[in-house]
Amino acid sequence: MAVELRPYRVCVPDEDLVLLRDRLERTRWPEPAPVPGWAQGVPLETVRELCRHWATGYDWRAAEARLNAVPQYLVTIDGLTVHVLHARSASPGAFPLVITHGWPGSVLELAGLVAPLTARGFDVVLPSLPGYGFSGKPTEPGWGVERIADAWARLMVDGLGYRRYGAAGSDWGTSVSSVLAARDPEHVAGVHLVPPLAGPALSDLGEPTVREREALERMRERGQSSSAYSEVHRTAPQTLGYSLVDSPAGLCAWIAEKMISWSDGGLTRDQILDQVALYWLTGTGASSARLYAESIAKVAGWIDGAADDPVRVPVGGSIFAAELPRPSRRWAARRYPDIRYWAEHDRGGHFPALEAPDLLVEDLVAFFSGIR
Structure with missing residues (x-):
């Protein structure tokens, strides 16, 4: 059954931007932490400076224009509206590629990939996850990574008419792309993951290497120092949502902490605020967090060695310097027995489309050129 795509353009009302500035100017700030640095979270001066720039210097209309430079559509799949950017290449025989973002990212994070990838012979499809950006917010449980993967399969085949395509993603996009490949290998030619989500099963892999021990230690440190956000998203997204949807400064602190600490230090204020502003203007602080409640147990199984659903299609993987895991x-x-491409980079972090787009584009081209 065909899926109807309805043309769409982003146009945030001026009054929403005026109200945002007013809320930022009336922020009630906490006192600084009694310890220096980031030991108790993102420092007060960091968030105040970001919010000052958000209110007085940041230009949402420039971000909006970058989105509107790409053809956009709304499509209803399984009862939910999905927002999607879809850019066709001028190259004959272009290869379709659906790229999925994660949290706290968005299609705005990935929009800069459109021009270089279409120039290299790819049709680029960038859907917004349910509950994120301009996609609809689920009103019933069940919108985890499996249901999202099924929706993407319908979008690509029944909506856009592609019979064979590639999938790629980072963060939640890694999980969605993996499930998509496992459930629809008839149409998915291969997946590129940043990085593949997989942990050790030491009982059958023997002694870890030096680099594997370092990776395990860094994961243990991350679990002790900065994993609480994930548990809050998983267990109480509604409780958290009241603050994220009501306070722009609170949303900025929640998102900026991760964008700064998960990157290699090269993100600009505007790159951070692009994501924060999109979550604020769409009111998706609560709805985006619910994906953790729907999916985190499944993803944890992939990481700790209890995974099912092996991915049999060809796989490429990229790991950037500041990334974890x-x-x-x-x-x-x-979990991915047919790895065809593997790259480990000396720069970039959790947001390579913003931090190291040149490396990410070359990895995508190199991997998919071998299977297209």
């Missing part, structure tokens, strides 16, 4: 290739091969 940092799986080894042999860990990844347990």
Whole structure:
């Protein structure tokens, strides 16, 4: 059954931007932490400076224009509206590629990939996850990574008419792309993951290498120092949502903490505020967090070695310098037995489309050129 695509353009009302500035100017700030640095979270001066720039210097209309430079559509799949950017290449025989973002990212994070990828012979499809950006907010449970993957399959085949395509993604996009490949190998030619989500099964892999031990130690440190956000998203997204949807400064602190600490230090204020502003203007602080409640148990199984649903299609993987987790290739091969491409980079972090787009584009081209 065909899926109807309805043309769409982003146009945030001026009054929403005026109200945002007013709320920022009336922020009630907490006192600074009694300890220096980031030991108790993102520092007060960091958030105040970001919010000052958000109110007085940041230009949402420039971000809006970048979105509107790409053809956009709304499509209803399984009862939910999905927002999607779809750019066709002028190259004959272009290869379709659906790229999925995560949290706290968005299609705005990935929009800069459109021009270089279409120039290299790819049709680029960028859907917004349910509950994120301009997609609809689920009103019933069940919109986890499996249902999203099924929706993407319908979008690509029944909506856009592609019979064979590639999938790629980072963060939640890694999980969605993996499930998509496992459930629809008839149409998915291969997946590129940043990085593949896979952990060790030491009982059958023997002694870890030096780099594997380093990766495990960094994951333990991350679990002790900065994983609480994930548990809050998983267990109480509604409770958290009241603050994220009502306070722009609170939303800025929640998102900026991760964008700064998960990157290699190269993100600009405007790159951070692009994501924060999109979540604020669409009111998706609560709805985006609910994806953790729907999916986190499944993803944890992939990481700790209890995974099912092996991915049999060809797989490429990229690991950027500041990224966590940092799986080894042999860990990844347990769930992804047909790894065709593997790259480890000395720069970039969790947001390579913003931090190192040149490296990410070259990895995507190199991997998919081998299977298209």
